[in-house]
Amino acid sequence: MxxxxxxxxxxxxxxxxxxxxxxxxxxxxxxxxxxxxxxxxxxxxxxxxxxxxxxxxxxxxxVIPETWFFRDREAFTMLVRHARSSKRAQPIRVLSLPCSTGEEAYSVAMAMFDAGFAAHEFNIDAVDVSSRNVAMAERAVYRRNSFRGSYLEFKDRYFEATGGGLRPNAAVLKQVRFRVGNLFDPRASFGQELYDILLCRNLLIYFNRELQDRAMICLKDLLAKDGLLLVGPAEAALPRLHGFISAEWPLAFAFLKSERVNTAAPRVSAGIPVRPPIPKVNRSKPALPRPAIGVQAPTKPLDQVSESLIAVERIANAGRVKEAQEVALAHLKTFGPSAEIFYLLGLVQDADGAAPEAAQSYRKALYLAPNHREALVHLALLLRKQGDHSGAEALAGRLDRAQKRSGT
Ligand SMILES: C[S@@+](CC[C@H](N)C(=O)[O-])C[C@H]1O[C@@H](n2cnc3c(N)ncnc32)[C@H](O)[C@@H]1O
Incomplete structure (x- = not known):
């Protein structure tokens, strides 16, 4: 059954x-x-x-409801840039699909207000297939788990304390209209409306290749001409396969709908991995390595290390996975081992179909930073794909414990 x-x-x-x-x-x-x-x-x-x-x-x-406010921050920077460049008489239309428990859609409202947009200049639709998640989004009471990372100053400016947690203020709440709906049933769920900006993040990873392609066609139909599509880090290869053009904004995973290029869906090939999961780099402060025995800790200035990590990430973003591996190995030689570089190397190897090497790199990242969230997630996904379900479950448990310990 x-x-x-x-x-x-x-x-x-x-x-x-x-x-x-x-x-x-x-x-x-x-x-x-x-x-x-x-x-x-x-x-x-x-x-x-x-x-x-x-x-x-x-x-x-x-369904997996995992989400938090300003997840992948650069996506919101790009969103606002795009909104500014397409400002006109009618309000900017934004769709958060899937919105899960609402953090993404409310983050859009806060980012737009911060960028100087008035309430009448934009509206946000937010849709999810889970009625339970949508009910929680409408209730809008959030706890610690929804506030992650170090950028949290928006909390003081936009939230009010309420029984059991924090709630966005009335202005933010008013900007978002929630609905239960299914990505695969677009017209029933969304009507005839076309959106200027569409966030479809961390959903496509749960589909097989054939359904990823079907989903991309639905998303394209929902977007206005020259509209902006934002996807999740591990989904960044898909829009290009469907004729979208990279918005060239690092770590935003942002793509523009283009009418100029061939937009036909690619032939579906079950064996082709989605490539490449895009690295996530802490630009201002890369994780410091825990030196392995006999290995020197890096002595070069931090910003030089950051620059080099970003270079690897940019090359990977452009889909040049072989070159990204070479640059990552050169980084290792110059700056020594760190969790971040092993994690990035793992991502590009993963994207290149080199699963055993990728698993080894993720493990090295985890040796240096045992709670490295993204390395845990990606290694678990990789093990699952390889059929090692008990290994994947063990990592999921470890991730869970790490999150509980850090209160996220
Ligand atoms: C991991 S959350 C992502 C939330 C948010 N976009 C983010 O990136 O933080 C995935 C959400 O997708 C929703 N979902 C799953 N299948 C869907 C579908 N076919 N149509 C709409 N939503 C779907 C789930 O209910 C879940 O809330």
């Missing part, structure tokens, strides 16, 4: 259950059967396929 449910979820919301591990769907079905007081699997299958509400409950139980 799990197989049939997985297939139903793929057909309905695009979820490739391999991307979240084999136990998630099984566990969700178990929980739903208990909630419905059904013990027979066939009876549950009939209930599930005959009830839109039960399907929604199951979807709510399997």
């Amino acid at each position: 799990t197989f049939a449910v997985e297939k139903l979820l793929t057909e309905t919301i695009g979820l490739d259950s391999a991307s979240i591990g084999p136990t998630v769907v099984r566990q969700a079905v178990k929980e739903r059967m208990a909630a419905c007081r059904i013990t027979d699997t066939q009876a549950y299958w009939e209930h599930l396929t005959g009830s839109a509400q039960e399907l929604q409950e199951l979807i709510d139980a399997v």
